[in-house]
Amino acid sequence: MRHRIVYYHHPIDKRYSLAFVAHDAGELAARYDTHADGSVKAMGYPLSGTTVYCLYTHTGASGTTADLETTEAEIAAALDEMHPDDRTIAIRLLNIYEGVLDEEDEAGDGLEIYKELEMDNLPRALAQVDWSGTAAEIAGRLMSNLILKHALPNANHRCSISLLETYLEFCSREDALKFSMPHTHTPAFEWQEWVNEYIRESKRILTIRRNNVRFDALRDAGCEVVVRKGDIGIHLAEWNLDMHYREAWTEYAQLHEHLCIGFAEEVTRRGGAPALGELSGLTKQEFASLLRE
Known part of the structure; x- marks a missing residue:
């Protein structure tokens, strides 16, 4: 029916x-x-x-990333106003986004945009993260809040998952857990089942x-x-x-965060390091410090 x-x-x-x-x-x-x-x-x-x-x-905005109105000078000015730790994490996220654009360009398609880049939402998202708990919990909260704030013109899920990957890799360095991010995309850039x-x-x-x-x-x-x-x-x-x-x-923000924590825990299991669901994670300051290194 x-x-x-x-x-x-x-x-x-x-x-x-x-x-x-x-x-x-x-x-x-x-x-x-x-x-x-x-x-x-x-x-x-x-x-x-x-x-x-x-x-x-x-x-909102339409077209591809070539049509974005936010200039490099405006991005640099917004980064300058951020706390150093927020700035470091934001730069990593923007670098990830640039990598997504390069992949789309190599595939012959420009990335479609639905809105302008909202730099102010990046520190707001990081401020909403509870940086206490297990590595998987914090990684899930980080992913969730970046998606909820929706700062990027597109690919917010892809970029947030990539930052989650970086966070979990750093959390596993000292404990030699041999974490390896499971594949999230097919060769055709579609999500794995x-x-x-x-x-x-x-x-x-x-x-x-x-x-x-x-x-x-x-x-x-x-x-x-x-x-x-x-x-x-x-x-x-x-x-x-x-x-x-x-x-x-x-x-529904709380429900979304719970969903993303579940995703992070699934990632640690598939990545061969389920202990990341039990070990304490990195604080924002520790994460930013490792990114700077």
């Missing part, structure tokens, strides 16, 4: 994402008219004998975290599944949506 679905990204132009849900066409039209620049699309979905109206707005389960769930959580109120309205109207790009389905009955958006913002 076919589920009653609504698309989170506009089915014709994926640069547009769901921004408003209405049960009345007039209410949607009034909101539509506030977008004088035309950066908006609308669709109606027949659900359970009624029609729900969805407004989609442009997600075991990794893909975590990535798809991560994207579900991120989407719900930003849209619980809209999704609750869709569920009330009879929608069963919201489908985002990548053909990732979000079955609304499986999620707690009926809460204030601030409560959802916190609850």
Whole structure:
């Protein structure tokens, strides 16, 4: 039986994402008219004998990384304002991102962007990390908060996982654990099957975290599944949506962090060093110091 679905990204132009849900066409039209620049699309979905109206707005920047507006001087200025430890970790992440761009260029495709580079979000993400606990716990929190802050124009999951790899490698140096990062990508740069389960769930959580109120309205109207790009389905009955958006913002951030810690623990097992799930991890200062070395 076919589920009653609504698309989170506009089915014709994926640069547009769901921004408003209405049960009345007039209410949607009034909101539509506030977008004088035309950066908006609308669709109606027949659900359970009624029609729900969805407004989609442009997600931000578009094109490839060649179209980014952030200049090297602006990046350098933002780095100069950071605490030295934050700056060191941010530089490593930007170097990882540059490596991803090189891979995409070698493959013949420029990396598509969805937003501008937000340098201020890097120290904010690092400030949210609890740097106490096991190596796997801290690595998972680091990965989670970088993804949640979404500072990069694209490839936030890829780059955050690469930084997790670096962190776990440093944690295993003194104990000679012989940790070796398991392959996360296929030769075609697609996620390995075991990794893909975590990535798809991560994207579900991120989407719900930003849209619980809209999704609750869709569920009330009879929608069963919201489908985002990548053909990732979000079955609304499986999620707690009926809460204030601030409560959802916190609850789903915690759930995302738990997911990423589970991913880090899976990485240590597959990487031959399950003891990293028990040994104390590095503090931010220790991690930054090793990066500088």
